[in-house]
Amino acid sequence: MVLSSSQLKNQLDPRLPTPLYYQLQKIIQKSIDEGLLQPGEKLPSERELAKTYDINRLTVRQATNALVNKGVLVRKRGLGTFVAQAKLNQGLFHLTSFTEDMISRGLKPATLLLSFSMEAPEPQVQEELNLHPGEKIYLIERLRLASQEPMAREISFLPFSLFPGMEKKDLEHGSLYNLLRKKFNLTLGRARETLEAVAAEKTEADLLGISPGTPVFLRERLTHTEQGEPFEFVRSFYRADRYKFFFYLER
Numbered sequence: 672m673v674l675s676s677s678q679l680k681n682q683l684d685p686r687l688p689t690p691l692y693y694q695l696q697k698i699i700q701k702s703i704d705e706g707l708l709q710p711g712e713k714l715p716s717e718r719e720l721a722k723t724y725d726i727n728r729l730t731v732r733q734a735t736n737a738l739v740n741k742g743v744l745v746r747k748r749g750l751g752t753f754v755a756q757a758k759l760n761q762g763l764f765h766l767t768s769f770t771e772d773m774i775s776r777g778l779k780p781a782t783l784l785l786s787f788s789m790e791a792p793e794p795q796v797q798e799e800l801n802l803h804p805g806e807k808i809y810l811i812e813r814l815r816l817a818s819q820e821p822m823a824r825e826i827s828f829l830p831f832s833l834f835p836g837m838e839k840k841d842l843e844h845g846s847l848y849n850l851l852r853k854k855f856n857l858t859l860g861r862a863r864e865t866l867e868a869v870a871a872e873k874t875e876a877d878l879l880g881i882s883p884g885t886p887v888f889l890r891e892r893l894t895h896t897e898q899g900e901p902f903e904f905v906r907s908f909y910r911a912d913r914y915k916f917f918f919y920l921e922r
């Protein structure tokens with residue numbers, strides 16, 4: 672077993688100012704980062720780890736709890752503690768599509784069209800998209816998958832007037848942005864996004880394969896064409912156990 676191997680033995684140093692639980696947490700994290708422990712692999716038991724590192728079980732628990740809270744490890748009742756799937760680390764700097772994001776990571780994007788309809792917009796959508804009273808929108812709801820794993824649920828609202836003749840079959844599989852580019856000659860410009868945490872409701876949780884009430888990231892995007900016209904308002908619900916977003920800040 673990797674963590675009880677001789678090279679990792681006795682790496683905890685009680686003379687250091689860093690608490691022992693944190694030293695162990697770092698060792699486990701490093702083993703995962705370096706691929707010594709793979710996603711899905713079971714961690715040695717608390718008892719084994721306590722013995723290997725000559726510390727008490729509470730210290731082991733503190734280290735594993737911290738990693739469970741970060742989503743690096745998962746506990747399965749009655750089975751033990753396992754290495755979680757690595758999160759997708761996504762920088763929010765460029766206006767990209769789900770399809771492009773997945774391909775750039777070597778994952779295979781897939782889409783399940785959950786609904787496609789023409790509707791009267793809700794007030795927020797009407798305001799964001801600058802719609803005239805009475806103007807209709809397309810409501811497109813999709814489940815987005817990466818290499819067959821559900822990652823996000825997306826509800827997109829697009830003004831009917833900009834994309835007349837859009838059909839359900841156009842959206843059954845591929846990329847919305849590709850469709851808008853090819854069929855409607857649209858060139859993407861810029862977007863404004865917000866990011867917040869919300870609790871997944873039952874239907875959404877079932878689709879994403881998570882428990883109801885689990886936090887998900889809600890990203891709302893208002894997208895403009897190159898000419899500055901808003902053409903899309905989207906609510907994307909990303910699994911928080913599979914995504915980590917990052918930004919750069921300068922001053």
Ligand code: GLP
Pocket residue numbers: 767768769770771825827845846847848849890892905907
């Ligand atoms: C991302 C964005 C959505 C956007 C979508 C388009 O997922 N969060 O706002 O609508 O990309 O992706 P695609 O062109 O793959 O359908």
